[in-house]
Amino acid sequence: MPNGNLSNDIRRIESTTMADIVELRLREFLKKKAFKPGDALPKEIELAEALDVSRNVVREALSRLRMLGMIESRKKRGTVLAEPDIMGGFERVMDPLILDQKTLQDLFELRLVLEMGLADILFSRITNKDIDQLEQIVEKEVNKIQQPFRLKFEVDFHSKLYLMTGNDTFQRFQNILLPVFEYVVKEEQKLTGKAKVGKVTHRDLLDLLKKGKPEDFRKGMKEHLSPHFERVKKRTINR
Amino acid sequence: MPNGNLSNDIRRIESTTMADIVELRLREFLKKKAFKPGDALPKEIELAEALDVSRNVVREALSRLRMLGMIESRKKRGTVLAEPDIMGGFERVMDPLILDQKTLQDLFELRLVLEMGLADILFSRITNKDIDQLEQIVEKEVNKIQQPFRLKFEVDFHSKLYLMTGNDTFQRFQNILLPVFEYVVKEEQKLTGKAKVGKVTHRDLLDLLKKGKPEDFRKGMKEHLSPHFERVKKRTINR
């Protein structure tokens, strides 16, 4: 891999603290012992003694796992393994202002890929009710074409698509990605001046959903997102 | 939303601890003050005093942010905002054994969607070198058709595709998703007995990459993944 983001490939030298180690050890422990959701962890003091660290350090490590939803603690009852919140860690970190440019671009592309890949699952799950709701969104949209409102409908329409997949993880993922997408688009607008829109409208996409096949929808979506894809292509040079 | 996973929609009642609150407050603080990577945070004691909690609680909250790569601390120098590791939180939680069935299914679908959406970016970035390397993978594969080796080549081929996008985030994401994918496929095999394979092989996909257009490649990929899509369709009923 001669090219690539170094800071991603090379592991940064960061002073490893006890909490880091204990976090790792706890992970190993849970995996090794095949802990399942609901199983109770040893008491904090026991862990501290077993690992030969202060209870304080153990609590720091546990606090991390608790943040990710991996464990839950109750007084007297102790600490039990829980079903982690898969998107939690993602959500917490997704701030366009502190992410570097490359990562923002990567995430932007990720969303484009998702939109393009959506078609098949969409067609296999779509209901008449979904169509009706999309119909309503599109109808409201054509009435108010003012600039400030466009973004709202843009979001509404695409969010509804994700919702239709019946895939909660998916939907949540898109929600997390949304701020990044909006940020990148706005930055782009600042530079080039005007917002670009593809030839295919939401109305067209909806018609394709009703009458067409997945391939047709995908073709339409590609066109709908074409301004964004144009930009992605340009990046070919400096990868 | 009359139907849906309740435990995802409703916020679980979890005894909020001081560490939870302080973590949130710190997040708000960093956002409000528009902290950028490299900026120094206040000292632990100052934070503790300002928030009227013990230094211990502050450290628990900081430890969480440190885990996500959001901050870095060095003795004497203090704590500074860092560029967070976007996939870190994700990675830590991605264990097929502790994730619930629904989430596993969701993630499985997510990967399918990624594969289907990949085509456009792939075609806009592909190089001759990439083709050569894929060629090598496919060649090795046709020689050894034994069952235990197939999974390895399956992974190699698809991983190379992600690598070709030049999108680090993307590639890492796929790596994290991989264990889930393998787990779900294996579970499926246990039930139905035999592994199903689509009619389109990696060889075919490679040819499409060389000669075809994004649409053709996508069509081929759909066929290649068809056994998986079959299963996804079945889920329509119980969503």
Place this chain on the structure above:
DNA sequence: ATATTTTTTTTGTTCTACATATTCATAAAT
């Protein structure tokens, strides 16, 4: 047997003290 009180247990929180690494300033050596 049921209701009430008391005890016990485990996490949550605070406080104090000290270790340790690293910066910054000062003194010594060349």
Place this chain on the structure above:
DNA sequence: ATTTATGAATATGTAGAACAAAAAAAATAT
């Protein structure tokens, strides 16, 4: 005068003890 040692200052890292609070378990009273 410039560089090199020395040392003080400082913020994080770690330890340990103590108590608060909630919740379960046990003991007591009705």
